[in-house]
Amino acid sequence: MAHLSLRNVGKTYAGGTQAAVSGIDIEIADGEFIVLVGPSGCGKSTLLRMVAGLETTTEGEIHIGERLVNKLDPAERDIAMVFQNYALYPHMTVRDNMAYGLKNRGESKTTIAERVAEASRMLELGPYLDRKPRALSGGQRQRVAMGRAIVRQPAAFLFDEPLSNLDAKLRVSMRMEIRKLQKRLGTTSLYVTHDQLEAMTLADRLVVLNEGRVEQIGAPLEIYRKPASTFVASFIGAPAMSLLDARISDGAISLEGHALARVGNASGPVTLGLRAEDLRIAPQGIPLAVEHVEELGAQRIVHGTIGAQNIAVIEVGEAAIQDNVHVAVDPDKLHLFDTSTGRRLEVQSQPHQEMAL
Amino acid sequence: MTETTIRTAASNRALLSRLRAWYNADTSNPVKRVQFDRPLTPWVFLLPQLAVIVIFFYWPSVQAVTSSFYIEDPFGFGSTFVGTENYTDAVTSSQYASTAVFTVFFCAMVTALSLGIGLLLAVKADKVIRGASSYKTVLISVYAIAPPVAGLVGMMLFDMHIGPLTDLAAFFGHDLRVGIDYGDTAFALVVISVWKQIPYNFIFFLSGLQSVPTSVREAALIDAQSGLRRFWDVTLPLLAPTAFFLLVINITYAMFDTFPIIDVVVKDKPANNPITLVYKVYLDGFKGNDIGGSSAQSVILMVAVAALTVMQFRFLERRVHYG
Ligand SMILES: Nc1ncnc2c1ncn2[C@@H]1O[C@H](COP(=O)(O)OP(=O)(O)OP(=O)(O)O)[C@@H](O)[C@H]1O
Ligand SMILES: [Mg+2]
Numbered sequence: 156m157a158h159l160s161l162r163n164v165g166k167t168y169a170g171g172t173q174a175a176v177s178g179i180d181i182e183i184a185d186g187e188f189i190v191l192v193g194p195s196g197c198g199k200s201t202l203l204r205m206v207a208g209l210e211t212t213t214e215g216e217i218h219i220g221e222r223l224v225n226k227l228d229p230a231e232r233d234i235a236m237v238f239q240n241y242a243l244y245p246h247m248t249v250r251d252n253m254a255y256g257l258k259n260r261g262e263s264k265t266t267i268a269e270r271v272a273e274a275s276r277m278l279e280l281g282p283y284l285d286r287k288p289r290a291l292s293g294g295q296r297q298r299v300a301m302g303r304a305i306v307r308q309p310a311a312f313l314f315d316e317p318l319s320n321l322d323a324k325l326r327v328s329m330r331m332e333i334r335k336l337q338k339r340l341g342t343t344s345l346y347v348t349h350d351q352l353e354a355m356t357l358a359d360r361l362v363v364l365n366e367g368r369v370e371q372i373g374a375p376l377e378i379y380r381k382p383a384s385t386f387v388a389s390f391i392g393a394p395a396m397s398l399l400d401a402r403i404s405d406g407a408i409s410l411e412g413h414a415l416a417r418v419g420n421a422s423g424p425v426t427l428g429l430r431a432e433d434l435r436i437a438p439q440g441i442p443l444a445v446e447h448v449e450e451l452g453a454q455r456i457v458h459g460t461i462g463a464q465n466i467a468v469i470e471v472g473e474a475a476i477q478d479n480v481h482v483a484v485d486p487d488k489l490h491l492f493d494t495s496t497g498r499r500l501e502v503q504s505q506p507h508q509e510m511a512l
Numbered sequence: 513m514t515e516t517t518i519r520t521a522a523s524n525r526a527l528l529s530r531l532r533a534w535y536n537a538d539t540s541n542p543v544k545r546v547q548f549d550r551p552l553t554p555w556v557f558l559l560p561q562l563a564v565i566v567i568f569f570y571w572p573s574v575q576a577v578t579s580s581f582y583i584e585d586p587f588g589f590g591s592t593f594v595g596t597e598n599y600t601d602a603v604t605s606s607q608y609a610s611t612a613v614f615t616v617f618f619c620a621m622v623t624a625l626s627l628g629i630g631l632l633l634a635v636k637a638d639k640v641i642r643g644a645s646s647y648k649t650v651l652i653s654v655y656a657i658a659p660p661v662a663g664l665v666g667m668m669l670f671d672m673h674i675g676p677l678t679d680l681a682a683f684f685g686h687d688l689r690v691g692i693d694y695g696d697t698a699f700a701l702v703v704i705s706v707w708k709q710i711p712y713n714f715i716f717f718l719s720g721l722q723s724v725p726t727s728v729r730e731a732a733l734i735d736a737q738s739g740l741r742r743f744w745d746v747t748l749p750l751l752a753p754t755a756f757f758l759l760v761i762n763i764t765y766a767m768f769d770t771f772p773i774i775d776v777v778v779k780d781k782p783a784n785n786p787i788t789l790v791y792k793v794y795l796d797g798f799k800g801n802d803i804g805g806s807s808a809q810s811v812i813l814m815v816a817v818a819a820l821t822v823m824q825f826r827f828l829e830r831r832v833h834y835g
Contacts, residue, residue: 209730229730230737242727246749255745256735303731 157220157233157310159183159206159343165214166201175201176367177214186341188334192354193364194390199347200315202364206345207313208232219310230259235304236313239320241296243288243303249275250284253303267306274302277336294325301333305340312337314346318353330356351391355379363387385497388428388490394456396490397466401427408489411462413441416486419503426497428490431456431467436476437483443468445478573814580807591804598808608792608809615767615788618702622766625706627758630713631751635743637714638721648718655711659769663776666704691781698786701777705770712765713758720754721747756828763820767813789813 165177176198183189191199204210206217208229217224224232235256243252250271257267275281278298288296297317304312317333318326334357337344348354354361355375363370363378363386371383375391382388388396401410404422408415415427436443441461449456457468457476468482491500580598582591602608633651640647657665669677670690681688690700724747732746748755768790778785787795789809797806 207730207734209733228737229734234734236731236734238727238731240725240727242725242731244728244731244746246752259736259738259741 157343158185158187159311159345160218161202161206161215162218163215164202164205164212164217166198166205166210167213174214174367176205176364179215179369181362181369181372183343183345186343188337188344188346188357188359189362190346190348190354190358190360191362191364192348192351192390193370195349197364198367199349199364201367203236203313203315203345203347206232206311207234207236233310234313235307235309235311236315237300237304237317239316241288241300241320243296243299245288248285248287249280249291249299249302252288252299253306256303256307270306270308271302274305277305278302293321294329297321297329301336305336308342310343312342312344312346314344316348317346319348319350326353333357351393355391361391363390381499382428382490383499385426385428385492388492392430394431394467394469396428396430397464398492399427399429399461399464399466400494401425408491410441411464413461415441415484416489418489418491420491420500424494425500426492426494428492429466429484430488430490431469433485433488434466434468434482436468436470436472436480438481440481440483443480443482445476445480448476576807576810576814578807579803580811582804584803594804598804599812602805602808602812611787611789611792614698614786615790618698618705618770618786618788619763619766621702622705622709622770623759623762625702626709626713627755627762629706630710630758631717631755633710633714634717634721635747637718651714652711654707655715657708659708659772660776662704662708663773666700666707666773667776670700670704691777691785694784694786697777697781701770701774701786704773704777705766708773709762709765713762716754716758717751720751724750756824759828760821760824764817767817 159181160183161179161181164179165174167174179202181189191202193199201210205212206219208224208227208231212225219232219234244255247255253271253274254267257270262270271284275284278301280295280298280302283291283295283299288299291299297320300317314333318329321329330353346357348357358375360372361375361378362372365386371378371387373381378387378391382391382396385398389398399410401408401415402423403409403418403420403425406419407417408425408427410427436457443457443459443461443466445457445459447458449458453471455470455476457470457480459466459468459480461482466482470476489502491502492498493500579591581593581595583594583598584591637644637647637651667690669675670688672678672689672691675688675690678688678690688696688699690696728746728750729742732742736742736745767788770788771790771794774787774791778787778791790813793806793810793813796802796809800806
């Protein structure tokens with residue numbers, strides 16, 4: 156077990172004109188669970204594979220524990236990786252799959268047997284130890300891949316979308332299992348996913364990547380509550396935060412001509428972020444033309460437009476929803492972003508009075 | 513009298529209706545029923561293939577077996593049944609024994625070398641990233657050369673007067689005399705045959721290598737530092753089905769398809785040159801006009817090949833992983 160540090164890490168693929176990832180600075184504490192999240196092609200896998208040693212690092216330094224590992228082979232880095240398609244050795248039994256790495260590191264037969272037994276007990280793989288991977292279900296293969304990582308007792312676990320080939324229900328239970336296991340073993344982990352729900356539930360800290368750069372690092376709730384940019388705001392949280400063009404004038408935010416709240420920010424155009432769960436349908440407020448309603452059982456998501464701008468509202472009531480309703484906003488729950496850069500603007504509070512309720 | 517007629521007619525009709533029922537019957541297996549509405553239809557489709565097999569394989573085989581029990585008059589005027597005399601003659605002749613020994617040696621060398629070198633080249637080509645396609649094309653293009661042409665090219669390389677390989681051997685102090693010296697000829701035969709077969713093995717090994725999933729290789733990269741270990745423990749077992757297939761193909765090649773190469777190299781050479789059993793069948797049958805003896809030899813070959821194939825499938829295929 157060890158801490159992990161990435162210092163100004165970057166990667167330009169051979170023949171590529173543009174860096175796939177660049178300027179990544181992350182310090183990961185011993186035992187921390189870090190989730191890398193971002194849209195497809197943002198460089199999550201590239202970064203993870205650089206830590207694993209499967210891709211060369213063209214810029215910066217990667218340290219695992221006290222060791223600079225940039226030039227080390229994957230097998231020397233003391234890491235274990237779980238792949239999206241499990242990457243089990245098809246010609247080896249489950250037992251051999253787990254034991255293979257240990258054998259190559261010259262562990263004694265008894266140590267190997269002990270560790271495999273321990274891992275298979277933890278993951279309930281006992282009945283399958285002598286089977287080949289092709290005779291296992293997807294979930295069981297996933298557990299074998301986990302077992303193969305665990306038996307190595309590595310300095311760090313690396314996961315590249317390990318759950319995305321499983322069905323929704325299994326994904327949820329495996330997610331919890333991974334989290335419990337990691338807590339119990341206390342192994343530093345780096346986990347890649349593009350599923351923001353998975354990211355939120357697993358992470359001690361989230362790293363949101365966008366086009367090869369870090370957009371924001373922080374605890375899940377911190378990122379949820381204070382997204383650093385419109386990109387993060389629209390990526391974290393479901394349904395996505397509605398981002399609307401608004402104006403600040405005379406110390407008040409107005410949206411499509413409706414005054415929302417008093418703020419002390421400078422006048423001018425601004426991007427207003429509203430989370431669906433912070434809005435509610437009320438007798439008075441901003442008029443909303445309802446377009447369609449998603450029925451989720453516990454709640455409904457009402458999609459509509461204010462002026463010409465799309466917005467989503469979560470509604471928990473049972474009543475039928477009219478075509479034209481009003482929504483109310485809690486002025487404490489507004490998010491403001493710079494229209495040109497997309498960066499977050501802190502709301503400068505004024506002695507406020509609710510204007511739209 | 514009439515009773516029997518009636519009975520015959522009745523039984524005829526019963527037989528006919530049974531036949532018709534059989535022809536129209538639904539097959540019991542629903543999967544098959546979906547594909548063919550009548551049980552006879554698949555046979556109609558199979559007919560051309562069966563005809564080819566019967567005409568070009570079973571018929572000649574039966575001919576060979578039959579004529580192996582006769583001694584044919586050299587001018588084709590008649591033949592005498594001699595039982596197994598052809599077989600005992602063939603097996604007890606010392607020439608047959610030495611040819612058999614050479615054939616085994618030749619097959620082993622050609623198979624081992626062409627598989628080994630093909631695999632080595634494929635592994636190297638698999639690692640090449642830049643210029644990979646031209647590299648592959650160069651290696652594969654040899655495959656387009658017909659065996660007799662390969663034999664001719666080989667003969668030129670080994671020619672006693674102008675052959676560069678002869679010069680090379682001379683440089684190392686060896687007087688290479690292909691077509692005259694038994695050992696030298698054997699060497700040339702093996703080299704030419706291996707050279708001709710490498711591209712074939714190369715293509716299959718390369719595609720086999722490329723079908724090993726990248727992530728499995730990467731997992732191995734994390735599990736084992738030594739490249740040789742990884743190759744031995746992970747890549748090779750996953751290549752085993754390809755290798756097994758190639759083993760069968762290569763043995764067959766070494767035994768039968770090298771015929772044109774041997775023909776080009778040893779034809780019209782007076783000396784005692786090494787030949788394979790297949791070439792001896794041809795020599796005895798068509799040059800020596802001993803049809804019976806040559807048939808007997810070919811039947812022995814047939815049995816040997818059948819036994820070899822069964823053995824390969826029984827013992828080897830079981831240890832091969834099909835993943
Ligand atoms: N071998 C490669 N050669 C050149 N460019 C590559 C290579 N692998 C990835 N890239 C590029 O690097 C960028 C990041 O790719 P990466 O695989 O890290 O994305 P990702 O975030 O893992 O996406 P996903 O969620 O779809 O897996 C992409 O623009 C991709 O096109
Ligand atoms: Mg990826």
